[in-house]
Structures are given as structure tokens and as C-alpha cells.
Amino acid sequence: MRDPLRTRRPKIVVIGGGTGLPVILGNLRDRDVDITAVVTVADDGGSSGIIRHYVNVVPPGDIRNVMVALAEVPNIYKDLFQYRFETTDDFFAGHAIGNLIIAALSEMRGGIFDAVQELSQLMRVNGHIYPAANEPLELHAQFADGSTLSGESEITAAHKLIKRVWVETSDHHDQPHAVQPVIDAIMDADQIVLGPGSLFTSILPNLMIEGVGKAVKESPAEVVYICNIMTQKGETENFTDADHVRVLNQHLNENFIDTVLVNTRKVPDQYIDYQRWDEMSQPVRHDFQGLRDQGCRVISTDFLELRDNGAFHNGQEVVHELLNLIGQPRYRMKRRL
Template sequence: MKKIVVIGGGTGNFTLLSGLKTYPIDITAVVAMSDDGGSTGVLRDEFGVLPPGDVRQCLVALSESTDLMRKLFNYRFDRGIFFGHPFGNLFITAMERVTGNFEKAVEEISDVLKIKGRVLPVTTNDVHLCVKLDGRKIIKGENKITGYPLARHKKREFYLEPEGVLNPKVKKAIEKADLVVLSPGTLFASLIPNLVVKGFPEALKETKGKFVYVANLVNKPGATDNWYLEDYLKELKKYAGRDFDVVLFNTTEPARQIQKKYMDKKETLVKLKNKTLNNVLQLDLLSAYVPDNPEADLLKRSLIRHDPKKISEALMKFL
């Protein structure tokens, strides 16, 4: 059975995994462990647990349990002391407290949800994302970094504090994979927090499989204003230590009314400057589905998303 490793954060991983789980393949989802915003941030502060939110999304995506169970894990309380918390985040937190081990908690919940494949934290260390700007100013915490105008600074150096060590299970999965995929996601909050883990670039160099990037759809104002795909590739190579074998790039534009909502917030579509790059596949990867953003959600969610079926079909051609 062919092996695929999907690396990222919450929404990007969820999208890819939702499509890939319909194929007869061995799936490993690798999740960043630096999230400290929204419900996850509250639970980290209150209970000293590792971040559950992105892991929950991956578990739900790979679940072959009933629709009711998947809805339960994503159910977000809209009142009371649990306001803003998804049930799944609370469940993972409780399971970690009971088992005393985050990985063990994820394994147990994987059985409960009957997931296809496995979900692994990129590191089991309690880490926080930091960035050093122009060699001087330091910002600590993914949530603070996400809200900071990084574009004002020419030099940005990301790292983890304390230094996170690559989960040995992740290392083994990457090295044996037939395909290693970096999900779309917030560059500085979902992607780079995986790549800066000690030992991650080395594992990528040792993999026998193709290294693929599913390119982001939208630029984040204040961080990647008006970036082209080439800018993302340059920044990712800096931390991954290698080039991508293949890049999947969406060429379909969203509906005008959706684009307007983004333009009003100064969010622009990622474009391709050099349309003759050999390793870039230009495809229709856009989803027509527009998700709801419930009031109880403590974080803003993206309205422009990739289509799970289109992406999985494109990726399967490399296996």
C-alpha cells in the first residue's frame, strides 16, 4: 500500500485528508504544535496540555465513524463557561489528562472515531513559535505573531522555544513515504512551525518520496501582502532546506462577491509570476463551498478554500 504524509495545521490538513481518505492508501497526518490562539490557547493556558485544535480537525477528517460523532467533535459551544470551545478540544484535553500523554490520548481517540490512518504531533515538546525581526525585536507566541504586521520587517527568523525535537514516528513516516505533502495554510502559523522543528529538514532530505506543496490561495495582509507563489517557495525552501518536486497551484478565481469581501480586508489572491516553472502544475483546485463562521468561533476562518476531491485526484497521480 502506498504511503502518504500530509503536513500542516488545521484547515489545510482537514481539506487534504477529507479527500485522500477515500483512496486505498496509508495516510499519516503531521500536525504543528505551536497553536496558542482561540479555544486551543485557553486550554493550553488552563491545563498545560499540548494544542488540541488542529489535531481535532485531522481526526475528524480521517474519521470513518458516524456523521453524528464527527459533528459532535466539531460542535462548538455558543454559550456558558465553554463558549467558543469545540467539544473535541475538551475531549482531547481530558484524554491527555487521563492518560498523561498527548500521543496516547490521540491514539485512544483515533480508535473512538475509527480513523483511517494516523495523526501525529510533529513534536511532543511543549513549544511556542517565536520570530526575531530585523535581528532585534522578538515576538513570542503564534497568536501574537499572526496579528503582528510582519511585512514591515525585511528580516524574519522563525524558531521554536524551547527547541522542539522531531517526533521519531514522524521522522520514520517521512523517510518511508511515497509522497510527502505540505498542506495549504497560514505560512507563519501552520507551515513554518512544522519546518523549524529540529530534525525536520533532515527528514525531508532523506525521504524517498516526492515532496509536494499545495499552494495557498490567498495572501495574508500584514504578513504576505501581494506575494506571488515564487515568494512562498523561496520562504519555504529557507526552512525546509530543499525545493519541492511538485507544486499544485490553483488557477480558478473565486466568485466576485467572495473576492470583494477579501479585497475589502486587503487580502489578495496568490498569483504566479513565472507561468513556465517546470515543477508547477496549474489546475482548477477551488471549492465552490463557502463555510459558515459561527459566532462562537473565536477565530476568523477562510471563505476561499481548496476542493478536497480535486486536490486528492491531483495528488494520487503521483502515487
């Protein structure tokens, strides 16, 4: 019987947000794969948060960065799209031009989803960019002490142990729903990739949308989690890699993570500039037995890229492993506990 993956491009769906997502997508862009990026719409910080406050649209920052990562236009277009006005420009201070364009087109087209599809054509995006929902969502968290907060920036700034998160529409009247192309892409995927990115504020907000988490669990694709290299202040301090996976599984009430990519190269002591990278806390500790107890296949190697006194994923190495997984026999033998 002919292997369908040998006759067509593998379909890879990457789910997340924040700064980690574009690193993976940028390295996937030039590979012979069909890429779909599902991007969180629950951001409320920076330029995105200000635009969301004054214009009732989905925060555009994560979508802007993903679009640049997948765009195949001259660099001057990308640079212009990413340009952020200086703080001395009182009216536009801190705003990225791309954020303003996405917000404007969202108003013109009556929603973020159609706006992003149209802009993707203009930017010659190699792949698909799907906002996880077509409306701005609000992230909520319950902490271990029973208290609750709403808003991504408020939740992170609380520096408290998070028990669970969920999302609501901004008006709190309706249950958030994913647009159908998001569900279709997940169900038709050959591989689903989560991360890298903030566990509670970039990855889980997508999975908490009605239909998205269910589709990820039901999809025949293997689910791969790219574990963070560093823990994050206010979210995952003192977490092991197994703790990250445990939180994901608990939120979806099932051990749905099949494979975990774990960095094993040590971050040099005194290398991290914790003032510049104030969200980084400490290297994620390893608990390989804890991962295996949750039914995970563990791929551990050097995924580390040291630059600018920060610790990040080496996108080339990560993508190399993702593509290796697609070619392995076990890849199509999805295992659930």
C-alpha cells in the same frame, strides 16, 4: 522489476495545520492510500489557546479537526466531537467538546501523542495522526525590521513582514524534538505533502522542529507543496507562489520542494467577504519562472472552490493530482539542486 507501489498502498504524509489540512485528508480518506497526518502543536488561539493557558497540554484544535476528517464513525459522533458551546455558557463558552476530550486524555496518558493514538482508535481513524511533538511549542518570529514576537496569534496580528520563524519548548529549556514515529513516517513515505495552510504559522512550525525538516529533505519521497490560493493578512501579503516556495526553501537552507500545485482559476472580483474571512488578503500572484528557477515542477490548473463568499481548495481536484503524481515515472526520480 516489480513496482512496489503496485503491490501495496502508497504512503502519503501530509504536514500542516489550520483549516486547509482536513480538506485534503477528508478526500484522501476513502482512497486506497496509507495516510499519515503530521499536525502542528504551536497554536495559541481560540479554544486551543485558552485550554493551553489553563492546562499545560498541546493545543488540540488542529488535531481535533484532522481527527474528524479521518474518522469513520457515525456523523453524530463527529458532530458531538466538533460541538462548540455557545457564548452564553459562561464556563464553557467557545470551547469545542473535542478539545476538552483531547486535553483530558493527554493528562491521563501523560502526553498528547499517546492520547491521540488511543483516541484515533476510538474514533476509527483511517490512517495515522501524529502531533509533530509530544509537548506544547511556542512559535517565534523575527520581522524584517529586526523585532521579534512569540505566539501564533501575536505574530499574525503584528501585520509586519516576517523574515524567519522558529519554535521553542514552552519552558525554553530544551530544543523541540519530534517523536520517532513522525520521523519514521516521513522517511518511509512515497509522497510528502505540505499544506494547504498558513505558511509561517501552520506549515513551517512543523519543519522547524529538530529532525522533521531534516527528514523531509532526506526522505526519498517527492515533496509536494500545495500553494495557497489567497495571501494571508499579517503573513504573506503581496506574496507570489514563488515567494511561498522561496520562504520554505530558505528556512531549510535547501531547494527541497519538488512539485508545486498552483490554482489558475481567477477568484471573481467582489466575491470574497473580507469581513467574514478576515485572514484572506488577495489572490496569490503567479511567478512560474520563479518556481522553475527553484527547481520546481509546476502543476497549474483549476483547484478553486468558491463557497460562503470565500476562496478555498477543491479537495477532490487536489487529491486527484496528488494520486496522479504517484503514478508518474518522474515521481521516483527525486531531483535536488
